[in-house]
Structure formats: C-alpha cells, structure tokens
Amino acid sequence: MSASKKxxxxxxxxxxxxMIAVALEMAGYECIEADNAQEAHALVVDQKPDMILLDWMMPNMSGIELARRLRKDETTADVPIIMLTAKTEEEHKVKGLEAGVDDYITKPFSPRELVARLKAVLRRATPKGIEEPVTVEGLTLDPISHRVTANDKPIELGPTEFRLLQFFMTHQDRAYxxxxxxxxxxxxxxxxxERTVDVHxxxxxxxxxxxHDHLVQTVRGTGYRFSTQVA
Amino acid sequence: MSASKKxxxxxxxxxxxxMIAVALEMAGYECIEADNAQEAHALVVDQKPDMILLDWMMPNMSGIELARRLRKDETTADVPIIMLTAKTEEEHKVKGLEAGVDDYITKPFSPRELVARLKAVLRRATPKGIEEPVTVEGLTLDPISHRVTANDKPIELGPTEFRLLQFFMTHQDRAYxxxxxxxxxxxxxxxxxERTVDVHxxxxxxxxxxxHDHLVQTVRGTGYRFSTQVA
DNA sequence: TTTTATTGTGACACTATTGTTACATGCTAG
DNA sequence: CTAGCATGTAACAATAGTGTCACAATAAAA
Incomplete structure (x- = not known):
C-alpha cells in the first residue's frame, strides 16, 4: 500500500x-526541494508533502517563522516538521518545539540518523490521539473506559493482552x-x-x-504484525 | 443548540x-486567555468556561497546582481540563491524571490533534448539572435531598459510599x-x-x-469503572 | 521427501490482584 | 459519657494473570 512518502x-x-535528497531517495522517499521559505510555502500548499525538513537559518524568512505560518493554516497544520539547525542551543529546540515542530536535528548529522528520525516522526504522526478510541473492522479499543468490544460485544482481555492490542492498533501494518x-x-x-510473546x-x-484473529498476523522469522490486509 | 463552547x-x-487560540477559533470555539494561574482561577470563577487548556509549567503556581485547586472547589470541580506539557515524562501524566485532569497533550502538538482531543474531552464531559438527580437503571441519586433510591426504595449509604457513587454516576464509562x-x-x-478504596x-x-452491583465494575490491573454496559 | 527451524498450544506452578471479613479507632448525637 | 455509626487497616481467602516448558503442528530449506 504505502505509496512512497513525499x-x-x-x-x-x-x-x-x-545530500539529504540522496539519502532519502535511497531510503525510498520521494523528495522535492525549495531554497527559501516563500517557495517552500507554495510547494507545501500545492504538493502536499507528507513531511517537511526545514533549515533553521534562511534568508528573508527563517525556518521557524515558516513553521509557525504552516501551523496556523488549517490545511497545512498537521504536516510533520523536522527542523535542521547548526546550533546546539537549547533555546532553539525549545522555540522550535513550541512552534509545533515535531523534531529537530542538529547539524552535522548522518544520513542514517536523519532517516531514523524521519521514520519515527512519520510513525508518530500517522496514528494520532493516544487517548482516542480506535476501531478496526468492528473491533474497538477505548483506552479511557479501558474496554474492548467486537461489534459492541465486550471482549475480556488480561492487562498484558490489552496493552498488546492497544499497541498493535496504534501501530498497524508494521512487523515487530x-x-x-x-x-x-x-x-x-x-x-x-521472547517466547512469552508467542503465548500472549x-x-x-x-x-x-x-x-478478528486474522488481524494478528505471524511474520515468520521476524515476529508479528497487526493489519487488516491479508498477509 | 450548541452555542459555541468557551x-x-x-x-x-x-x-x-x-497559536492555540487561532486553531480553536478556526474550529468554532470561543477563547479567553490567561497568562498565570491566579488570573486563570479568577476567570474560571466568573466566566465559567466549558473547558480549560492548562500549561504544566508556569511561574508562581504550576498548572498542576491550579488543577488541584479547581478540583477541590465544588463550583469548578467539573470543568474539563487538558494539560499541556513539554515533557514526555510518564510521571507527569500520572500526576496529572491523579489530580483529576481529563487528558493531557505533549508539546509539540499539531493544532489538529489539539482540537481532536478537545472535542473528545467535551464529548465525555459530564453535563454540568451538579444539582440534578442522576438515574441509571432505576438507581437514582439526588444530590439535593442527598438520597439514593433503587426503584423508589431507599438505599442506605455511608457518606463515603455516597460520594463514591455520586462520582461514579457523574463520571461513567471511564476506568479510574x-x-x-x-x-x-x-x-x-x-x-x-489505596486498598481502602477496595473496601468502600x-x-x-x-x-x-x-x-445494581454490576454497575460497579472492576478493571483488573487498573482500578474501577461505573458503567451500564457489561464489562 | 526429509530435515530443520519456527511457531502454536495446552498445562502447570507461581505471583499478583482483588474480595471479604473482622477489628480497632475515632467521631457524634444524645 | 457512651452507644452507635463510619472509617481505615490488616489478615486471609479466592481469583485472575503471567511466565515457562514440553510437545505438536507447520513452514522453509536441503
């Protein structure tokens, strides 16, 4: 399914x-580039990238300023942003995070680190509210009432099974x-x-x-996966 | 019906x-702001907002302290509170929830996530009638006459059991x-x-x-819940 | 097909959690 | 003061949940 992320x-x-583009393309991502904030803003609006890598220091409009603007616009508000900064100042980190930035990376960074962070942010971004009920094919888990139902019929789970299911439902389509x-x-x-996992x-x-048991899939030689799609 | 929520x-x-105000106003909410806990407390009392977004870190009185105070005052006890925290510490989550906070959001957050959570909390929030009798499956608790009846037959409760039941009946479907x-x-x-709770x-x-005892449900490994739905 | 590696399953001992009861203390009405 | 609740605790009983193991079943490799 996963069309490559832009x-x-x-x-x-x-x-x-x-350099970044090469690294990302090797990792299977599609890249578009901009060398200033204005252009970037335009690109965000009409290309709708899945995430943004944003340099802190740029002429005219700083990265942080762009980040703020994107956050205020409803259509771009939830595009994850990673800031790149040459400075290690804690101050930047704080300001960035306050502006709604999802992560930041200090230059210099290894391509590998970049990709790792990017994956992490994308993973986090996709399944949102941790406290919202999740439903898959009539199977619902509500973390507030701490209840699981299949088509409104309750399902009894031990604490560990509950956490396991909760983890799976918020991290679907990925083998662990x-x-x-x-x-x-x-x-x-x-x-x-490790075999204890099997038992649970x-x-x-x-x-x-x-x-619903088909949702919990065995990935031979690797582990398990939770997905609506057949193995 | 829904006049816009404050x-x-x-x-x-x-x-x-x-930033938050912009996001919320776009989503059709009315916003009032305070930059410290004292001012906030005053605003809560005379403006009676429908819910509160509260930063964890603030000068003088921390957000959590304010939350505690609001919870102790009967007139403000049931205004839903969402805490904002820059830290991901589990500890904060726990303290917050213990202080009666309804949800918490870790910075950075996207406006969209914020609005989603806010809606969820408002949806769950107890309809404010603190003084209205509540009835569930023939079980009625009237806070005015301070009486509990099951199908019009009186039920004797100690003060603690009364408060416990009152809390449960106004906070159903949620594990505590x-x-x-x-x-x-x-x-x-x-x-x-903590085991004292079990006894009560x-x-x-x-x-x-x-x-009616099935309404009080134990959530193993977590605590208790009050709900008409079977476990 | 045979062999080998990996996963599924049921049983069991052990631990942790919750239910229940009894009792001591403290409070309040009379 | 004292009888009668209401509470908090501790102790013990009853349950439920966990981790491991041995062995069965199944998939991959040879």
Whole structure:
C-alpha cells in the first residue's frame, strides 16, 4: 500500500539539500526541494508533502517563522516538521518545539540518523490521539473506559493482552520482533523469554475470536504484525 | 443548540496562547486567555468556561497546582481540563491524571490533534448539572435531598459510599485508578491506603444489592469503572 | 521427501490482584 | 459519657494473570 512518502526539503544551501535528497531517495522517499521559505510555502500548499525538513537559518524568512505560518493554516497544520539547525542551543529546540515542530536535528548529522528520525516522526504522526478510541473492522479499543468490544460485544482481555492490542492498533501494518514488543508493551528493562510473546499473542487471538484473529498476523522469522490486509 | 463552547487557555507564553487560540477559533470555539494561574482561577470563577487548556509549567503556581485547586472547589470541580506539557515524562501524566485532569497533550502538538482531543474531552464531559438527580437503571441519586433510591426504595449509604457513587454516576464509562478515586472522592491530600478504596467499593456494591452491583465494575490491573454496559 | 527451524498450544506452578471479613479507632448525637 | 455509626487497616481467602516448558503442528530449506 504505502505509496512512497513525499518529503519537502527546505534549505538555502544546495549541497546540503543534495545530500539529504540522496539519502532519502535511497531510503525510498520521494523528495522535492525549495531554497527559501516563500517557495517552500507554495510547494507545501500545492504538493502536499507528507513531511517537511526545514533549515533553521534562511534568508528573508527563517525556518521557524515558516513553521509557525504552516501551523496556523488549517490545511497545512498537521504536516510533520523536522527542523535542521547548526546550533546546539537549547533555546532553539525549545522555540522550535513550541512552534509545533515535531523534531529537530542538529547539524552535522548522518544520513542514517536523519532517516531514523524521519521514520519515527512519520510513525508518530500517522496514528494520532493516544487517548482516542480506535476501531478496526468492528473491533474497538477505548483506552479511557479501558474496554474492548467486537461489534459492541465486550471482549475480556488480561492487562498484558490489552496493552498488546492497544499497541498493535496504534501501530498497524508494521512487523515487530518479539524483542521490540517486549520493549514496547512490557517495558524496556524486564527479563522475560521472547517466547512469552508467542503465548500472549495466542491468548490475544483466542480472545479476539475467529472474527478478528486474522488481524494478528505471524511474520515468520521476524515476529508479528497487526493489519487488516491479508498477509 | 450548541452555542459555541468557551475555552480558557492558560499559558505564560503569549505566542503559544496565540497559536492555540487561532486553531480553536478556526474550529468554532470561543477563547479567553490567561497568562498565570491566579488570573486563570479568577476567570474560571466568573466566566465559567466549558473547558480549560492548562500549561504544566508556569511561574508562581504550576498548572498542576491550579488543577488541584479547581478540583477541590465544588463550583469548578467539573470543568474539563487538558494539560499541556513539554515533557514526555510518564510521571507527569500520572500526576496529572491523579489530580483529576481529563487528558493531557505533549508539546509539540499539531493544532489538529489539539482540537481532536478537545472535542473528545467535551464529548465525555459530564453535563454540568451538579444539582440534578442522576438515574441509571432505576438507581437514582439526588444530590439535593442527598438520597439514593433503587426503584423508589431507599438505599442506605455511608457518606463515603455516597460520594463514591455520586462520582461514579457523574463520571461513567471511564476506568479510574485507586489513586484517582482517592483524589476525586476523598480529596487530594489525604493519606490513606489505596486498598481502602477496595473496601468502600465492596460496601457500595453490597448496599446496591444484586440488582445494581454490576454497575460497579472492576478493571483488573487498573482500578474501577461505573458503567451500564457489561464489562 | 526429509530435515530443520519456527511457531502454536495446552498445562502447570507461581505471583499478583482483588474480595471479604473482622477489628480497632475515632467521631457524634444524645 | 457512651452507644452507635463510619472509617481505615490488616489478615486471609479466592481469583485472575503471567511466565515457562514440553510437545505438536507447520513452514522453509536441503
């Protein structure tokens, strides 16, 4: 499904844009570029990139100013933004975050780091409100009332299965290793056998029943995945 | 019906208030602003906003402290509060929720996310009639006469059980931890064992009898919930 | 097909959580 | 003061949830 994500790179220095673009394209992203804030603004509006890499220092309008403007416009308000800054000043980080920036990277950075952050931000951006109920094919999980229902019929889950399902429903279409699941669902520093995950997966599937257990998919040699699409 | 909702934004930094206000006004909300907790408290009292967006970090009185105070005052106790926090610390989330905060958002956030959460909280918020009797499945609690009846037959409750039931009936379908219940029903700064809650839950259930005790549901590993829907 | 690696399943011991009861303390009305 | 609630705690009982293991089933590799 995932049509490659479109990333807008905004920086007044061509070589840097170049380097970033190469790195991102290697990682399977589509890139468009702008060398000033005005042009960038126009591009955002009509190309609707999935995310923006924005240099802090630019002639005329600073990156931060552009970020603010984008945030105020309803149509561009929720495009994730990563700021690039040559300075390590905490101050910048703070101002940036306050302006609604999703992450920032200090130059110099490795392409690999860039891609990692970018993925993280995109991942976070897609499934939003952590406190909102999620529904998939009639299966609903409401974190507030702490309840799970399948077509309005309640489903009983133990605490671990609940957290597991919650994690899956907010991180769909992505395979996780047992180790990752232990980190994310059990919490980083516990020691349990990885096979324990299998058992809880089993319990979760059983609780979901035949109507929904296909959502929890085995990815052989890797781990598990939650998805509406057939394996 | 819905005259536009009035939202109080409390943050000591003007640009942030600005940004939020713009987003909310675009979404059809009326905004009032305060840059410190004292002013905010006054505004709450005489403007009676429908909900409050509260920054965690502020000079003099922290947001969390303000939240606590508002919760303790009967007239402001049920105004929904969303906390804004720059930190991702789990600790803050917990403290916030314990203080009776309805939701919290980690900065940076997109305006869209903000509006989404806000809508969700308003939707869940208790309709304000603090003085109105509440009825659920023939179980009625009248705060004026301070009486509880099941199908017109009186039910005897101790003061604590009464407050507990009142809290539950005005905050249905939401799981609360023992700590939260102690804060909300016992009042913030008492030290009692969390297990005490269990005992009062037991007394409440017993008093409700077989016809209504299913309304008080235990949420294993979390706490309790009051709901007409079966677990 | 046979072999090997990986995952599914049920059972079991162990732990953690919750229910229940009894009791001590403190408070209040008379 | 004292009888009668209301509360908070502790102790114990009853349940529910967890992690591991052994073995079965299945998929991939040879």
């Amino acid at each position: 990333v807008l790179i905004v920086d007044d220095e061509a070589p840097i844009r170049e 290793s047992r180790g990752q699941l232990l980190d994310m669902v059990w919490g980083g520093n516990v020691y349990v056998e 997966i089993r319990r979760l599937r059983k609780a979901l029943g035949s109507q | 939202v109080l934004i409390v943050d000591d930094e003007a640009p942030i208030r600005e 931890s023992r700590g939260q219940l102690l804060d909300m029903v016992w009042g913030g700064n008492v030290y009692v064992e 839950i037991r007394r409440l259930r017993k008093a409700l009898g077989s016809q």
